[in-house]
Amino acid sequence: MSEGNGFLYAVAGFFFGLFLFYRGIRAFMRKRLIENIPTSKIRSIAMGMVEIFGRVEPQTAKKILRSPMSKKDCVYYKYKVEEYRSSGKSGHWVTIDKGEKGLPFHVRDDTGVVLVDPKGASVDIPKDFHFSTGFRKKEPETLLSFIKESGIKYNFGIIFKKNMRFSEHFLAPNDRCYVMGEAADNPFVEDATGKRNADDIMIRKPESGIKYYITDKGEKEILSSLNRAVLGGLILGPLLSIGCLLIIFLYTGINI
Amino acid sequence: MALGLEVILIFVGALFLTGIAVYFISVYNGLVRLRNNIKKSWGNINVLLKQRSDELPKLISSVKGYMKHERETLSVLTKARTDFLKAKTMSEKAEADGLISGALKTIFAVAENYPNLKANENFKQLQERISGLENELADRREFYNDSVNNFNIRIESFPDMFVARMMSLKPQEMFKVSDGDTKDVDVKFD
Numbered sequence: 001m002s003e004g005n006g007f008l009y010a011v012a013g014f015f016f017g018l019f020l021f022y023r024g025i026r027a028f029m030r031k032r033l034i035e036n037i038p039t040s041k042i043r044s045i046a047m048g049m050v051e052i053f054g055r056v057e058p059q060t061a062k063k064i065l066r067s068p069m070s071k072k073d074c075v076y077y078k079y080k081v082e083e084y085r086s087s088g089k090s091g092h093w094v095t096i097d098k099g100e101k102g103l104p105f106h107v108r109d110d111t112g113v114v115l116v117d118p119k120g121a122s123v124d125i126p127k128d129f130h131f132s133t134g135f136r137k138k139e140p141e142t143l144l145s146f147i148k149e150s151g152i153k154y155n156f157g158i159i160f161k162k163n164m165r166f167s168e169h170f171l172a173p174n175d176r177c178y179v180m181g182e183a184a185d186n187p188f189v190e191d192a193t194g195k196r197n198a199d200d201i202m203i204r205k206p207e208s209g210i211k212y213y214i215t216d217k218g219e220k221e222i223l224s225s226l227n228r229a230v231l232g233g234l235i236l237g238p239l240l241s242i243g244c245l246l247i248i249f250l251y252t253g254i255n256i
Numbered sequence: 257m258a259l260g261l262e263v264i265l266i267f268v269g270a271l272f273l274t275g276i277a278v279y280f281i282s283v284y285n286g287l288v289r290l291r292n293n294i295k296k297s298w299g300n301i302n303v304l305l306k307q308r309s310d311e312l313p314k315l316i317s318s319v320k321g322y323m324k325h326e327r328e329t330l331s332v333l334t335k336a337r338t339d340f341l342k343a344k345t346m347s348e349k350a351e352a353d354g355l356i357s358g359a360l361k362t363i364f365a366v367a368e369n370y371p372n373l374k375a376n377e378n379f380k381q382l383q384e385r386i387s388g389l390e391n392e393l394a395d396r397r398e399f400y401n402d403s404v405n406n407f408n409i410r411i412e413s414f415p416d417m418f419v420a421r422m423m424s425l426k427p428q429e430m431f432k433v434s435d436g437d438t439k440d441v442d443v444k445f446d
Contacts, residue, residue, distance in 0.1 A: 029282050038406065041395040044393075046300040238271050
């Protein structure tokens with residue numbers, strides 16, 4: 001590492017530490033919000049900010065999507081295609097295609113069912129499909145059909161394949177689902193015509209600007225991952241920044 | 257003091273102050289939100305209590321022709337409804353709510369002995385509607401108590417208690433329905 005590079009890394013590390021600190025604060029605020037809202041039973045859901053937990057169901061048998069890479073039935077998906085680009089001795093991954101699609105779907109708990117519109121939500125679900133190209137690695141048929149449909153240039157020459165990775169996340173019927181959002185009027189039914197209370201309600205992105213959150217984790221898992229983000233951000237962030245600041249001073253010759 | 261050390265101390269101080277300020281704002285806003293959650297969840301219970309209270313006269317008029325021997329139960333229900341409509345405080349409403357729930361349970365249990373009443377469409381619809389409201393009420397009481405519990409824990413926890421004291425926040429009362437109130441009303445069969 002040359003001296004100039006070291007200085008630049010230290011400056012980058014300083015700002016990255018500040019970014020971690022900022023993320024820690026955001027995670028702390030979100031953790032507080034989740035802790036403050038008790039989980040509602042769907043049967044008795046009331047208008048306003050709510051938190052529900054249940055299982056995914058498509059709105060109707062026809063209102064279902066097909067995930068693009070693994071061709072699985074789902075109500076929401078997002079995908080990403082990345083390509084490795086080399087420059088000299090180093091290289092980095094570049095996103096060359098990504099997409100997301102969702103349909104309103106139902107969430108059912110042991111008391112009832114409610115409609116959820118995933119538009120505008122921060123959807124936190126693990127990867128359901130992942131494939132990296134490699135020597136003698138055979139691509140699944142469903143992935144080859146996705147590559148063909150989306151017109152991605154996958155090969156160079158006749159034999160060689162580019163160094164690429166494909167990932168896909170989706171919410172499938174019967175998946176666990178935690179939703180924190182705003183319960184509002186259901187635009188698909190006339191006011192107060194629903195047989196049950198929850199029929200007149202749809203959960204959507206809050207108008208107040210509070211983050212709309214959908215995940216397949218349980219509340220305890222969400223809180224423990226936020227706890228890690230809070231501790232990591234508020235402790236490691238400042239430590240990293242201070243460490244990098246010391247290095248910057250060494251480079252610039254400022255006395256400590 | 258060396259310049260570098262001064263800068264580091266200022267930086268650490270600024271981060272510390274930012275952390276404290278954000279923490280204070282977050283705790284303050286969180287407590288305000290929790291206090292409002294309680295008000296809102298109480299309002300949501302009240303809406304259902306009112307809806308159920310509106311259904312009771314219809315229920316009484318549909319059953320009184322059949323249940324001639326259960327006048328006592330019907331009068332308990334009528335009185336509990338009147339108490340509910342007069343109630344001002346949460347504990348008065350909770351007490352009337354418990355009496356109504358108990359009387360309703362009895363009426364629906366006793367209705368099993370009246371095949372003609374059980375077959376009456378109007379009664380069936382009312383029973384379904386009121387039972388649905390009762391279930392929703394049970395969920396909302398639980399939600400209200402969860403909101404109160406969150407609030408009470410938060411204002412007594414360290415270090416949130418300091419902000420709570422500055423805001424003069426006091427622990428809130430749970431929605432308690434005494435066991436006696438929800439007991440089925442005794443019915444004497446002639």
